[in-house]
Every structure is written in C-alpha cells, then in structure tokens.
Amino acid sequence: MHINQQRIRNVVGISALVIPMIAQAKAPDSIRIGLESVYKDATTVQIKSEEPLAIGYFEGERWRKEGDLDTSEVTVSLDSQTYYNYQEVYGDFETAYDALEIYDQEAVVAYIEPGEYKIYTTDDFEADEVVVSNAKRINVKDTRGEVVLVSENDAYPLGFRGGYNQYDFPATGVGNSRIYRGVIEVVKGQSKGLTAVNQVDMEEYLYGVVPCEVSASWHEEALKAQSVAARSMATFQYSRFLSRGYNLVDTTTSQVYRGITSEHDRTTAAVEATRGEVATYNGKVAETVYSASSGGYTADAKYVWGNSVPYLVAKPDPYETDHVPWKRTITTRELEKCVANAGKNIGSVESVRIGSYSQSGRVNELTILGTAGEYTVTKENTRTFFGGSNDGSLKSRKYQFTPYNGVSIPDVTIKPGTGGNNTDEVAILTSQGMVQLELEGLWMESEETYSKIRDAVYIKSAHEMITSDIFTTSSGGSFEVEGDYNSTSKPATVYGDLTLYGYGYGHGVGMSQYGAKGMAEAGFSYKDIIEYYYEGVVVE
Structure with a gap:
C-alpha cells in the first residue's frame, strides 16, 4: 500500500454516475472493490452460488433486483457476436424472459439499461435491426455453455447475487475459492479483459480486510486501531480507481481483502466496536497509511514519496518490540538486472554506495557504480529498485552493509x-x-x-x-541512557556482491501494525494508538 499521490483521477464516461462521491469527514455506506487478485484483464469470470443467482443493478447504493436466473453458476465473457434486435421493449427481466417462448431457439434476453430489456437473436429473419457489436458487451453463459443473458450497459453494470446454506445473508462465489458478501459485477475496467467487482457495505468490507492485515489473535485495541485505519484509508482513497469502474482494489495497492472466507469473529467485533469511526485532520478524513513494521522508527512521507503530509511525520516507535532482523545477499549479476530493468546501462556493476540516511534511519540515496557510469535512486526507490533481484524488493529501507550493533531503536x-x-x-x-x-x-x-x-x-x-x-x-x-538513533547509520560503499542487514517491513509511514500491537498490550486504547501514529488527527 502506498500514499495516494494523485488525489482524484479525471473520470470520463459514465462510471462516475454509479459511484457517488462522499462527504469529507464521513465513511461511505458501501464501496466497490475491484477483485484484481482473482480476475484482472480476464477472458472469462466465473460466478457461483448454491441457489439460483439473482440479477439486478445498483441505483446509487441501493440494490435493485430484476429477477432470477435458472442457474446457480455462470461464466461471463466479452461478446463480439453480431445480433439482430426486435424493437419491442420489456420493463423487467422476468417479462422479457417469458417472451422468449415466441422467438426461435437462438433468441436471448438483452439488458439495455435499468428497466429496459430487449430480445436479441443471431437469426436475421424478420429482425428489425442489426445490433452493432461494441468493446464492452458481455454475455452470460450457464454450465452448459448456453448464453442466458447479454448486457449492453457498463454504466449500471449487471450484478449477480447468490446465497450459501452456511450463511444467513446474501453471498456470492467468485472463481474457485472466494466467497463475498454483497453483489458481484463484471466490468471492462482494464485495457484488455474483464474484472470482477464486489459492491458491499463498508463495514462488511472491513470484516474481510482487518484479518488479512493483522492477526485476529492480537489485542482487541490493536484490532480496533486497524479497523479505524482501514476505514479511513478506504474513505480517503474512495475515488482512486473510478476510471476502472470501482473505488479500490483487493491487493496491497489499496488494502488486502479476501471476502467472507477470511473473516474472524474477533476482527468483526473490532470493526463493529468502531463502526463508522474515522481519523480526521482539520475536519477531513486522513490518509491513514500503515505498514507491518517500522523497525523502531516511523518514516516521514516526504522522504518516502516526496510530498509532505502534516500527520505523516517520522517519530519513534518504542512499543514495536517484535523486531525481526532480516538479511539479504544480492549478487552483482542481480544488480545488473535491476539496473537494466530501470532502463539504464552502466556497464558491469563494481560497487554500491549508500549516500545518505533520513532522520528515521532509512536509506535516502543509493548509487550503483559500474564500469561505464553510475545510477542513483532515492527515497522509496532505494527499496523497490531491487524488485528485479531473485527475492524482489527489500523488506524496508532501514538497512546497512554491516550488522546492526543491537536493535537500532530507542533503548528505553x-x-x-x-x-x-x-x-x-x-x-x-x-x-x-x-x-x-x-x-x-x-x-x-x-x-x-x-x-x-x-x-x-x-x-x-x-x-x-x-x-x-x-x-x-x-x-x-x-x-x-544513550539514544543517538542514527549512530550506526553512516554512508558507506561496498564492492562486489552485496549483503544487506535490515529491520522493518514495508514503507514505514504512519501506523506500524506491530507497534500498535505493542501499544495495545501496554495498555493504550485504539484512539491513543491512532492519535499517536498520525500526528494531530482525532478519531470521530
């Protein structure tokens, strides 16, 4: 997850019509999540249930059921078929479906827009007009591969809602193993294929987020702090992916979300105990970014992403006591691959130089020196630059070339x-x-x-x-008590293969999840935790 540098994207077309904007200091009632970890740019999307799937659409945040299919499992695909249209318009799906009996076997119901259905056929005999194919039309097939529905509307996407015996609320399956509360839609939000979208109540969305971000076994005050941070993040970034047809994604780009199968009673209770609460700064919802471990000192947003945020400043993290040091060895060949991935040519890599550290003890400037030049990266790139190495990006920017002399955090x-x-x-x-x-x-x-x-x-x-x-x-x-935080973090150069020693996990800005765990265990409330990690915010 990272700070949103582009606050609101320019949205073209009609996607904005189906995703209402929200008040600046209040969480929205529902949210649309692009299930990109399950289906992104997909050729087909599989939707399941244990009972016949209901279809409908959202009018704002209100679900409008239009009817029921005769199947509990469908496959949704892009459709480039040429159809012919009978001009009669039907006011709902059920009426249109019943009218199929008077047409040939190739006829299918087409969803045009809310309250408007037509009959399509692949046979041009006595048809009124040709339906020109378009890039966003989808078809819905049953388990026999027969088309049972065609949708022409991407502004008010067709939604599917199912049910499972073990749940006393609507639940819909997506793919092979995920089940979600609420409704599943399918949009062409990416450049090529289809993406599944889950529109769900905000609090129920958090049921599936919090246990994916922290352990449900943690102290309840830490779970409450995570609930407030996650709700605030979702609210702040609500407009981030509007151009794709949804608000957020289900990965660390936003927050990890896996639906009902990840829920836990303890984290659900924490969400409910903080229902509707968000962190605000000067009356507006704060962007409460967080990471797993700060390594003992959080980072300033300015030295990670380049823009200053008054409530995302570096500060000591004394209660993060579960420090697990990490060590990485990276060969010169791997370094050369990383440089090549950046589109640079500096010849054979000879050495690596750490040029400077930030206040929080994180590498702020890193230079790779080669036989034909050098390449310098700064801020968060000093971690992500290593994405081309065998083990990917570094766990954090809090690293050096020699082992730390003890844990580099305040000692008391x-x-x-x-x-x-x-x-x-x-x-x-x-x-x-x-x-x-x-x-x-x-x-x-x-x-x-x-x-x-x-x-x-x-x-x-x-x-x-x-x-x-x-x-x-x-x-x-x-x-x-000696506490010079940066005493062991000095610029240095190393030649040949590289060994790095580090602490922390993630970008380090905002709340440390392990630090929140430590504060909760020490007797602090979730409001104490939020208001400590985010300078000047209040929970309301």
Whole structure:
C-alpha cells in the first residue's frame, strides 16, 4: 500500500454516475472493490452460488433486483457476436424472459439499461435491426455453455447475487475459492479483459480486510486501531480507481481483502466496536497509511514519496518490540538486472554506495557504480529498485552493509500498568532487559516541548510523549541512557556482491501494525494508538 499521490483521477464516461462521491469527514455506506487478485484483464469470470443467482443493478447504493436466473453458476465473457434486435421493449427481466417462448431457439434476453430489456437473436429473419457489436458487451453463459443473458450497459453494470446454506445473508462465489458478501459485477475496467467487482457495505468490507492485515489473535485495541485505519484509508482513497469502474482494489495497492472466507469473529467485533469511526485532520478524513513494521522508527512521507503530509511525520516507535532482523545477499549479476530493468546501462556493476540516511534511519540515496557510469535512486526507490533481484524488493529501507550493533531503536521505553496487579509500578524495557521500578520513586527530566534531540530517548506514557537522557530514582542514584538513533547509520560503499542487514517491513509511514500491537498490550486504547501514529488527527 502506498500514499495516494494523485488525489482524484479525471473520470470520463459514465462510471462516475454509479459511484457517488462522499462527504469529507464521513465513511461511505458501501464501496466497490475491484477483485484484481482473482480476475484482472480476464477472458472469462466465473460466478457461483448454491441457489439460483439473482440479477439486478445498483441505483446509487441501493440494490435493485430484476429477477432470477435458472442457474446457480455462470461464466461471463466479452461478446463480439453480431445480433439482430426486435424493437419491442420489456420493463423487467422476468417479462422479457417469458417472451422468449415466441422467438426461435437462438433468441436471448438483452439488458439495455435499468428497466429496459430487449430480445436479441443471431437469426436475421424478420429482425428489425442489426445490433452493432461494441468493446464492452458481455454475455452470460450457464454450465452448459448456453448464453442466458447479454448486457449492453457498463454504466449500471449487471450484478449477480447468490446465497450459501452456511450463511444467513446474501453471498456470492467468485472463481474457485472466494466467497463475498454483497453483489458481484463484471466490468471492462482494464485495457484488455474483464474484472470482477464486489459492491458491499463498508463495514462488511472491513470484516474481510482487518484479518488479512493483522492477526485476529492480537489485542482487541490493536484490532480496533486497524479497523479505524482501514476505514479511513478506504474513505480517503474512495475515488482512486473510478476510471476502472470501482473505488479500490483487493491487493496491497489499496488494502488486502479476501471476502467472507477470511473473516474472524474477533476482527468483526473490532470493526463493529468502531463502526463508522474515522481519523480526521482539520475536519477531513486522513490518509491513514500503515505498514507491518517500522523497525523502531516511523518514516516521514516526504522522504518516502516526496510530498509532505502534516500527520505523516517520522517519530519513534518504542512499543514495536517484535523486531525481526532480516538479511539479504544480492549478487552483482542481480544488480545488473535491476539496473537494466530501470532502463539504464552502466556497464558491469563494481560497487554500491549508500549516500545518505533520513532522520528515521532509512536509506535516502543509493548509487550503483559500474564500469561505464553510475545510477542513483532515492527515497522509496532505494527499496523497490531491487524488485528485479531473485527475492524482489527489500523488506524496508532501514538497512546497512554491516550488522546492526543491537536493535537500532530507542533503548528505553516505559510500559504503564505492566507490573502485575500493582499499578504503582512501571516496567522499564532496556536493551539489557526489563527493570521494574516503583512509580512513586521515579522521576524524569524532560524538555519543555516535544522534539527529536541528540542523545535522547523517547518515552511514551498513556498521557504524553516526553524525552529524557537521565533517569533518577528517589535514592539519588542515576543512570545515563544513550539514544543517538542514527549512530550506526553512516554512508558507506561496498564492492562486489552485496549483503544487506535490515529491520522493518514495508514503507514505514504512519501506523506500524506491530507497534500498535505493542501499544495495545501496554495498555493504550485504539484512539491513543491512532492519535499517536498520525500526528494531530482525532478519531470521530
């Protein structure tokens, strides 16, 4: 998932008619998801059910049922057949279907637009006119391969809604294994073939998102934070794929969504507990991007995608304690392939230079030096540049050529309320282990304002963020804490094959999912989590 650099695309044609725009500080009631992980530019789309499929269309966000097919499984394809048209118009599918009896066996019902159906035939005998083929006409075939319906309308796409015995709500199957709530449509949203689209209630969409983004076993406050972040993301990016005929896609380009088969009772409960809540900044829904792991320090959007966002700034991530370091070895031959993929020719690769790091300890500039020149990438490209290597893009930009000397995160955090049942104690997590101290006997020297300063660590309590470089106990003893975050992140050059050592997973902007998990376990609420990771936002 990445920040939306093109806020609203120019939409041509009539797709905008079927996807209403939304208020700036309110989540929409429903949403259209392009199921690109199942069908994208496909020749055919398979739709299933355990009961006869209902057909209809959406009028805004309201489903209008037009009738039922005689089959529980259909295959949808583009149709270039030449048809002949009888000009009589029928007001609904059922009436048109009944009228087929007076025509020959080659006749089929054609959906023209809501409330308008005609009869098509492949036999030109006594037909009124020729129906010119078009690039977006689709046909619907049953399991015997017979065409049972033709659709001419891409503005109000024909929708299919099914049912399964194990669910007490409408559910429709797509492909071999996915089942979705709501209605399935088929559009030609891509350049070549067809894409399946799921129009579904916003909250029910989130039922299938949250368990795909985090583990359902996590603390309920982390699940609630993920629910608010996902709802806010979907609302902010609502217009992103309008030119394709839907709002979002079901992959990490938007948010991972796999329908009913991925749902879990605990994540559904978290969605319901936060129903309708979004993160707002200055009265508008915020783009609450998130990633799996920040590696101990989140990234500023400016140094990832190039544009500053006031609520997406770099900040320490002290509760992300589940750090898993990663290591990658990349050969010069792989590097040469990556350079070639970028359309550059620098000869044989000789060395790689890290030119600079960002405030959050991420590589900001990377140069590949060859016998015939050099090639430099910056910001997020220092991670995605390696997409042509054997193992693809790097897990994060938080890497260097030598092993880290311990975990490169602030060494000390305070977790309130972790001292058993004694709320008068706090646990201080240091790089050497956990120290339990009485709250009454602990005090801290802090700056008057919150800011990043050298040789300081960041401590997050349930009430405020403070910085300190000395902790003093009531007995008068004190100990210093070293916290120069970038002390091990220095520019360097390596020759030959490349070995990288890193922390974190993803772009690192916004909420760290593992950091949210740690904050929840430390006693923070989901609102605390959201309002910490997104500077200046409120949940409402």
